[in-house]
Amino acid sequence: MANKIYKILLIGPQASGKGTQAETLSRKYNLPVFSTGNILRQQVAKGDDLGKQVAEIINKGQLVPDDLVNKIIAEKIAANRAQGYILDGYPRNLSQVNFLAAKDKLTHVFEIYISDKEAVRRISERRTCPKCQTVYHLKYNPPKSEGVCDKDGEALIIRADEREEVVKTRLKNYHQLTEPILEFYQEKGVYHKINGEQSILKVSEDILKIFK
């Protein structure tokens, strides 16, 4: 019997835990994970013409344009068409969705759903040591004494991009870009909504159930 080939996309906001779920699926089905961040870093590390182009854009602090990201991901997809893959954070807009659809067909799209309130709660309770960059969470991983780093006693800070107002703005953008993507895959019949506000283990179980 031929094994099924899984081509999976995970969608979810920051702090939804989709990266962790991607790792779990990757181990379970022996599939590579392609996230926009890691494929761009890999391309830069290659040091070829495309890699140099990407490095220049990133070093200027600019967003890598769709056509470049598409070009890089297309190579990954072509190389893994026969065994499958997991996509994390790509496609992130409808133009990328259409590009991908013309290259290959996904078998499963999982939205790891958490409410905006929960996302804000998870992110805004993070505290970072500005000296050694250790990250704490007030509830899940608090420092031994309040407000200071365990390692060096430095006063902990809230990172600028983790402030509540910034997180809320990012979530608004996320929803605007994501809703049409979810609709697209709903119409294709491959979309599954997973409750991301459960334990990591329960989220995994809910995802794995879909494959049975």
Ligand SMILES: [Zn+2]
């Ligand atoms: Zn520290």
